[in-house]
Amino acid sequence: MPSITREEVAHLARLARIELSDDELDHLAPQLDQIIGLVAQVSDVAAEDIPPTSHALPLTNVMREDVNVPCLTPEQALSGAPAAEEQRFRVPRILTEEA
């Protein structure tokens, strides 16, 4: 019994916005199953009363003074854009016909 099925992997790919091919799904599903088998070992550790660590060192939030500092020009910000128009990022349509 695999810990993750091919269908579940296909679902993850949709959530992660990756258009996997059938061949990739065939290849990835058993590998992910193996890896999940490995990482599931964390559940062998009894840790009910242990606090989680999200970060290596204790942190407090830092605020900076609210002053203007130099930043990228519009030309610099757009310099790596796949498409730009009128000093803006041009993106594909975000709504479908029916919407």
Added chain:
Amino acid sequence: MSDLTRKTAVELAELMSSGETSSVEITQAHLDRIGAVDGAVHAFLHVDTEGALAQAADVDARRAAGDELGPLAGVPLALKDVLTQDGVPTTAGSKILEGWKPPYDSTVVKRLKAAGIVILGKTNMDEFAMGSSTENSAYGTTHNPWDLNRIPGGSGGGSSAAISAYQAPLAIGTDTGGSIRQPAAFTGTVGVKPTYGGTSRYGLIALASSLDTPGPCARTTLDAALLHEAIAGYDPMDSTSINQPVPAVVDAARSGDVTGLRIGVVKELGGEGYQPGVEARFHEAVELLTKLGAEVVEVSCPHFQYALPAYYLILPSEASSNLAKFDAMRFGLRVGDDGENDAEQVMRLTREAGFGAEVKRRIMLGTHALSSGYYDAYYGQAQKVRTLIARDFTNAYEQVDVLVSPATPTTAFAIGDRVDDPIAMYKNDLCTIPSNLAGNAAGSFPIGLADEDGMPVGFHVMAPVMRDDLCYLVGAALESAYADQWGGVLMSKAPELEVTR
């Protein structure tokens, strides 16, 4: 004059300050060396000939004008392609960023430039630093200069190969689970992961933000310490940067006095799965440290065995979230923008075309680990294990000053050996991962060659948070003791590469 590419950074700096040579000459010598051997090694993804020579000429002019210059001014360096450099192509080893030229310098690059260090170009790496061999690079595998049929380690294999092929005396790496230390071990060089927050992540293309740490690579301990000092220190642009003085790494590298230093050998990092030649060299090095006056004891860190599974939950979770920014909208590749496809479909097609297999594996693993119903069992539990690993370190440091282990269970393996076996590949980082999870400083230092295959072995030193100096202290002690035996650093035993013109 003897070959400039064989000199250490310290020697090159002396030659420049005495006026015997210039940064332009030194830089040109390294560019020529890159031209001669990079066809076989493939350490570089981009060589910035013009930019490097211009930087070198600038340092020479400032020196001639009598300006005060830093200790590494005019010395060339190879930069891992995961750090942004204004106007220079930066890919992180991924097709999705092919041709991208960042409009700003990372903090590390800013500090390198301020120190007058000459950046030769960008080095190859596993895509988004996910890997232990550079085989996950979208631009081909880097070859280990000790044996071109073997991998140079990863993810920073380009940086370790560049310094061990004498293409640069210094390099920058980044370490999330061992990506500086494992390549250093595999190439007979020095690599240190500073304390997390000791070096800035600003301008570092993020893999796992709670783990990523830039750091130095070099052929000697002192060179690495000087580079460490040049890039380290508080940066207001990184919210997790530590606002404290940089540990005295250069003094430690100059001293190398381990008299009375308490060293703990981690019981759990050895035995089954460890190559005999690696263990033999490791035990010799421990004995050597005892002879040099260190007090060695065995220490148990019982939760280290869970570091690998915890890491492969925490890292993919953070990575899947960090890599969401590659959405085909603001930078990088865009596929399928035909006027019909909507933004989401374009995103799916772009990420399918732009990401390699390992990146897809880890994004999906992270997506799974963070999804509702699994979060507590996977990510939540991994974070608890992270606490237990940090406690193992804290307990150990009550008894000893530093912990030691082999840097890697095996020496560098053959290209292709583990490429389709993710778990075998992940096990490369067994010894290095605990220090990333706990955030402490750690480094790998060369201690000889394994009998089975004649490949380099690394000695791993783990020091407490903000005691990076202790790594260099032990590294320097070993380096000077072995130099007496070998007549130089381990690199002097490396085979000569065939030179093409």
